Amino acid sequence: MKLIINGTEKQFNLDQDTPLLWVIRDELGLKGTKFGCGMGLCGACTVHLNGIAIRSCITPVSAVEGQAISTIESLSEADGTLHPLQQSWISHNVPQCGYCQSGQLMTASALLSSNPNPNDEDIDNAMSGNICRCGTYPRIKAAIKDAATKISKVESLSYEIKV
Amino acid sequence: MQNNNKTDINTSAFIKTETSRRRLLQAAVTSAGGLSLSLALPGCSTFRSNEINLDGSWNANAWLEITPDSQIIFALDRVEMGQGTYTGLTTLLAEELDVAPSQIKVIFAGAAKIYRNPAYGLQLTGGSNSLSTSWPQIRQAGASAKWMLMAAAAQVMQVDVASLSTENAYIIHTDSNKKLSYGNLGKLASKQSIPDKPVLKSASDYRYIGKQNQRLDSEQKVNGTAVYGIDVDIDGMRYAVVSRAPFIGGTVVSHNGAEIETMAGVKRVIQIRSGIAIVADSYWKARKAEKALKVKWLRDEQAPLNSAEIFKQYKQAAKDSEGDIKREEGDIDQAFEQADKIIELEYSLPFLAHSTMEPMNCTARIQDNKADIWTSTQAPDLAQVAVARVTNLSLGDVEIHNQFIGGGFGRRLSQDFVAEAAEISYKFGGVIKLIWSREEDTKSDLYRPATYHKLRASLDSRGLPTGWDHQIVAPKIMDWYVWDASPAMFPWAPKFMYPMLGHAGLLTEGTPITPADSSPYEGADDIPYSIPSINVRHVQADSGVPITFWRSVGHSHTAFVIESAIDELAYKASFDPVDFRRKYLESSPRLLNVLEKVAVHGRWGLSSESDIYQGIATHKSFGTYVALLVEIKVVDNQIQLLKAVCAVDCGLVVNPDIVKMQMESGIIFGASAALYGEITLEDGQVQQSNFHDVPVIRMNQSPLIETVIINSDHAPSGVGEPSVPPVAPAIANALFKAKGERYRNLPFKLV
Numbered sequence: 001m002k003l004i005i006n007g008t009e010k011q012f013n014l015d016q017d018t019p020l021l022w023v024i025r026d027e028l029g030l031k032g033t034k035f036g037c038g039m040g041l042c043g044a045c046t047v048h049l050n051g052i053a054i055r056s057c058i059t060p061v062s063a064v065e066g067q068a069i070s071t072i073e074s075l076s077e078a079d080g081t082l083h084p085l086q087q088s089w090i091s092h093n094v095p096q097c098g099y100c101q102s103g104q105l106m107t108a109s110a111l112l113s114s115n116p117n118p119n120d121e122d123i124d125n126a127m128s129g130n131i132c133r134c135g136t137y138p139r140i141k142a143a144i145k146d147a148a149t150k151i152s153k154v155e156s157l158s159y160e161i162k163v
Numbered sequence: 164m165q166n167n168n169k170t171d172i173n174t175s176a177f178i179k180t181e182t183s184r185r186r187l188l189q190a191a192v193t194s195a196g197g198l199s200l201s202l203a204l205p206g207c208s209t210f211r212s213n214e215i216n217l218d219g220s221w222n223a224n225a226w227l228e229i230t231p232d233s234q235i236i237f238a239l240d241r242v243e244m245g246q247g248t249y250t251g252l253t254t255l256l257a258e259e260l261d262v263a264p265s266q267i268k269v270i271f272a273g274a275a276k277i278y279r280n281p282a283y284g285l286q287l288t289g290g291s292n293s294l295s296t297s298w299p300q301i302r303q304a305g306a307s308a309k310w311m312l313m314a315a316a317a318q319v320m321q322v323d324v325a326s327l328s329t330e331n332a333y334i335i336h337t338d339s340n341k342k343l344s345y346g347n348l349g350k351l352a353s354k355q356s357i358p359d360k361p362v363l364k365s366a367s368d369y370r371y372i373g374k375q376n377q378r379l380d381s382e383q384k385v386n387g388t389a390v391y392g393i394d395v396d397i398d399g400m401r402y403a404v405v406s407r408a409p410f411i412g413g414t415v416v417s418h419n420g421a422e423i424e425t426m427a428g429v430k431r432v433i434q435i436r437s438g439i440a441i442v443a444d445s446y447w448k449a450r451k452a453e454k455a456l457k458v459k460w461l462r463d464e465q466a467p468l469n470s471a472e473i474f475k476q477y478k479q480a481a482k483d484s485e486g487d488i489k490r491e492e493g494d495i496d497q498a499f500e501q502a503d504k505i506i507e508l509e510y511s512l513p514f515l516a517h518s519t520m521e522p523m524n525c526t527a528r529i530q531d532n533k534a535d536i537w538t539s540t541q542a543p544d545l546a547q548v549a550v551a552r553v554t555n556l557s558l559g560d561v562e563i564h565n566q567f568i569g570g571g572f573g574r575r576l577s578q579d580f581v582a583e584a585a586e587i588s589y590k591f592g593g594v595i596k597l598i599w600s601r602e603e604d605t606k607s608d609l610y611r612p613a614t615y616h617k618l619r620a621s622l623d624s625r626g627l628p629t630g631w632d633h634q635i636v637a638p639k640i641m642d643w644y645v646w647d648a649s650p651a652m653f654p655w656a657p658k659f660m661y662p663m664l665g666h667a668g669l670l671t672e673g674t675p676i677t678p679a680d681s682s683p684y685e686g687a688d689d690i691p692y693s694i695p696s697i698n699v700r701h702v703q704a705d706s707g708v709p710i711t712f713w714r715s716v717g718h719s720h721t722a723f724v725i726e727s728a729i730d731e732l733a734y735k736a737s738f739d740p741v742d743f744r745r746k747y748l749e750s751s752p753r754l755l756n757v758l759e760k761v762a763v764h765g766r767w768g769l770s771s772e773s774d775i776y777q778g779i780a781t782h783k784s785f786g787t788y789v790a791l792l793v794e795i796k797v798v799d800n801q802i803q804l805l806k807a808v809c810a811v812d813c814g815l816v817v818n819p820d821i822v823k824m825q826m827e828s829g830i831i832f833g834a835s836a837a838l839y840g841e842i843t844l845e846d847g848q849v850q851q852s853n854f855h856d857v858p859v860i861r862m863n864q865s866p867l868i869e870t871v872i873i874n875s876d877h878a879p880s881g882v883g884e885p886s887v888p889p890v891a892p893a894i895a896n897a898l899f900k901a902k903g904e905r906y907r908n909l910p911f912k913l914v
Binding site: 015017018019022025026029030031032033034035036037038039041042044071072073075076082086089090091093094095096097098099100101102105123124125127128129130131132133134135136137138139140141 | 244245246247376377378380381382383384385386387388389390391393394396402445446447448451518519520521522567568569570571572598600601602820821824827828829830831832853854855859860861862863865867868
């Protein structure tokens with residue numbers, strides 16, 4: 001079985017019904033993606049499938065064969081430069097226990113890819129599938145807005161330079 | 164992955180202990196030539212049996228190490244579960260050492276006597292006291308270390324210590340423009356005498372205390388590299404799951420384990436105390452095998468059956484027994500005899516799950532008469548006890564490698580998951596990682612106790628209260644907890660004494676050996692309102708449903724009752740709820756102050772829209788004063804929590820933004836419980852399983868939160884729990900305005 005995870009192709013010999021989550025965590029050793037509920041109810045296991053946020057705990061590995069998966073480990077640049085959302089998460093002191101934050105960030109980054117300037121309702125709609133027991137929601141919301149502003153500034157700047 | 168918490172110490176190089184300070188600090192040089200300091204917190208003087216007796220031999224569990232290349236390594240002896248000790252305690256050390264907090268490398272301490280919490284005589288993190296108990300010690304130790312480094316530098320430079328200053332891990336002699344790094348001075352510093360009274364920085368010189376606003380653990384928590392218990396991988400590790408009885412109090416009669424062992428990837432099926440464990444090559448294979456496992460269970464006839472029955476028993480207990488008096492003031496009988504009117508109120512609060520985001524898990528390697536445990540626990544020395552109980556090992560053979568904790572809330576003060584993993588590894592003979600499913604985490608939790616309260620108030624002819632009689636029916640958490648805690652308090656005891664020590668813990672409750680268990684009535688016995696006659700009573704009633712600590716513990720139920728009832732009494736007396744509290748809080752100025760602040764800041768009495776209702780509550784817990792004003796809307800019998808304004812007085816603030824974070828966290832945690840939280844039993848089985856039927860607040864339900872921090876120079880007190888207690892009563896009080904009736908049972912059910 002072939003999987004493309006964070007741009008690298010990997011071969012596995014696995015039960016077809018194994019949830020993608022356990023392949024990512026235990027076969028590939030990428031521990032940033034977390035197990036929370038096993039039913040797609042909490043979002044701790046969120047990864048991207050072709051850029052769309054999915055719950056890896058309820059996704060059988062056979063369903064994503066040959067498709068591009070990205071995890072929290074690929075959110076920052078290869079040289080370690082953090083994604084604007086990660087930077088914003090730090091400056092807003094979002095993480096407390098931190099366990100759910102990989103999933104929160106993967107959902108938020110998928111949101112910004114499809115909607116660069118989300119309003120409160122857009123953020124609520126996108127993020128309400130991700131539970132945080134430490135209650136970091138107000139900060140997550142502020143951090144997303146802040147990152148969206150910064151990304152759009154950078155983009156408009158690069159547009160001006162091109163022109 | 165090995166998290167090596169031990170410092171490399173050349174014991175023969177052990178240099179010096181100074182008798183007067185030996186209880187606090189010991190210095191040594193590491194084999195690499197660095198400075199190593201061991202901090203021994205003196206036991207609380209009332210807990211004589213738990214005092215830490217250092218015999219002068221070197222304890223390898225260092226607290227602070229400065230390496231020759233000036234790396235400063237701090238062994239954090241309070242766990243990091245989101246509440247911010249990683250940042251807060253490090254900031255205290257950084258302040259006195261004159262280095263940026265971010266320059267300090269933090270490692271998690273293993274289990275050792277020197278790391279015990281002086282308030283408990285046990286190494287546990289709970290009760291929101293990490294900062295208050297560490298505040299003097301860490302600063303003194305940091306200041307001592309800095310002084311020793313300066314004394315060493317003075318020797319090398321041949322100058323007076325007073326002419327030296329410190330900056331960024333360097334000792335500087337300004338006049339000669341010379342400087343030496345902390346790392347270079349480690350060996351010589353270890354030979355300096357430890358100062359008797361190290362001079363602490365004065366508040367005006369603080370560079371980080373009260374100013375440090377960034378958390379130190381954020382980056383690893385946003386890039387996925389922070390290691391939690393569940394993330395630990397050990398060579399040769401297998402995966403384990405446990406099938407437990409579907410009802411409380413069940414034991415295994417028979418099972419088809421032999422059949423299961425023939426399944427692909429399954430290594431062993433092992434009977435353990437709590438059920439049947441399956442060890443397999445992968446987590447998924449273990450889970451799939453578990454689906455095919457058939458177990459016949461024997462039910463304990465004495466086990467509790469259903470929630471309704473439990474509350475019936477509680478009510479009966481309230482009738483049968485007056486209870487033990489926990490506070491008696493004035494003349495309650497006379498107050499009721501002479502009352503113009505008597506109010507009688509009843510309150511019921513449910514069992515609650517913790518639902519930490521990281522489900523219970525533990526990796527155990529029990530081999531060659533030694534145990535290594537990798538987990539996320541709030542009580543490493545109790546984890547040692549749990550392991551020793553189920554193996555042939557002594558406490559000293561058990562090493563705990565603690566990790567970041569994906570949510571604690573009191574759940575990880577109990578070590579049942581550690582015991583399970585240890586028993587599996589011991590019987591399997593290899594290293595295993597045990598992972599609980601979310602369903603298991605919900606159904607086999609140890610819960611916040613359900614409680615029942617009866618509150619009677621006598622009113623005079625003006626409607627003002629003259630008597631307050633509060634009867635609380637609740638179990639004692641210590642009855643469940645002491646079995647693990649007692650052996651850890653008496654580590655010298657042979658293992659066959661463990662059950663006896665459990666009994667000893669109970670028998671000695673309230674004596675200097677074991678602290679009184681105030682969890683059933685804390686927050687109620689010290690009710691701050693100056694009502695002339697006060698009577699607070701506790702009726703012991705244990706349903707047999709497993710219980711443990713839950714964020715804010717007893718305050719989580721007593722505050723709901725007190726603050727709901729006070730609000731109700733205000734209306735009976737035709738007072739505004741804030742005016743009424745003002746009148747009766749004269750003897751509690753700090754509580755009154757947070758109330759005043761929140762009333763102003765939250766614009767009490769000035770709802771922005773006619774269908775938005777305000778409610779207020781105030782409560783002191785863990786030394787911290789919190790007032791909360793909420794705004795709610797009720798739409799289709801659903802409560803919408805729109806806004807929460809909070810004022811907090813937690814004494815001196817070390818990290819202002821962490822205080823705010825904890826207020827926000829506790830408010831949302833408290834709101835989840837008030838609006839949805841409930842664990843119920845039917846036919847002995849827990850009815851809830853996962854987040855669909857244990858709902859918690861999600862982003863779209865999360866209120867706007869504003870926090871006002873009171874400027875205070877009182878000693879610092881905790882912030883992890885105190886914003887939880889006022890949430891439910893504030894909502895209840897707003898609900899009264901919205902619906903015109905009182906909701907005295909939790910969670911709120913409007914239909």
